Amino acid sequence: MTSRIPPDDAHPYLRAASAGVRHHTRSLASSDAIPPRRADRLHLDVLHAHLTALLQLLDRLAETTRPPHPAAGRHLASAHTRLWQATSEVHSAFHLLPANTAAEGETSACHPEGLPEGPPVLTICQRHLAAGHVVRLKTTHTDLRPHTTACVR
Template sequence: MTSTLPVGEAYPYLRAASTGIRHHTHSLASRAQHTTSSADRVHLDVLHTHLTTLHQLLNQLAEAARPPHPAAGLHLATAHTRLWQAAAAVHDAFHLLPVADETSAETECHPERLPEGPPVLTICQRHLAAGHVIRRKTTPSDLNTPLHGHTTPCSQ
């Protein structure tokens, strides 16, 4: 399937997501200059959402590229695995951060108001779904090895 759109217009949702990530990064940087607060669970949940969505996109791109271009498909599959490792690290960090003070009515979690359940379950459900995909396509040793042996003409 060939796109007839100019390259800049071919993936509007991906461009919008990239813009959102840049905005979030700049917002965090300016906030860090004015306060001493560190990362919180909300930021890690949003980041995990981005990582798992990008994980799905890389999976689709790797599958599409593999038959006609095996080497490119291999590189995309490797990126897919590394992105899973990043999502797993963010998920682990999420659970290591302290839970926000839930004594006030504004910050209290009301699972009945959220159709997908409380946020702590949402990140875990998302992570389990992404984990199911990656485990069907890779071995445990692939998931635990660092990036190795991949070169491109621009890195040689």
């Protein structure tokens, strides 16, 4: 499934992050003895942080790839847009889950008119607003429409 990675790989942190995500996915799988673990707000907050970090990486890769290889850069920019849509859905799911504490429940609403208050509970909203600002600078409303993919190979 993955390509062979040379021992002198220049991207060890990205490989470690990918390995961490794979490990976490396996640990969430249910077995006969352990029921599957449900997502909670903390889980979605950490996942959202990971997705926004990937957004930054894809954005930089698209910018540096586009001048010498325009078609590849456009594909990376498209991947960036689709990843933003996934990030936005994770943020929405966060707000639909019940709050763990009474204090979190009182302060967990998103406030798009300004940065929300109350860290660490609302760091997901601050992160989402900051990422959304960058996405809106580089994409149009049409780019953000729902997308279906068909492989052309």
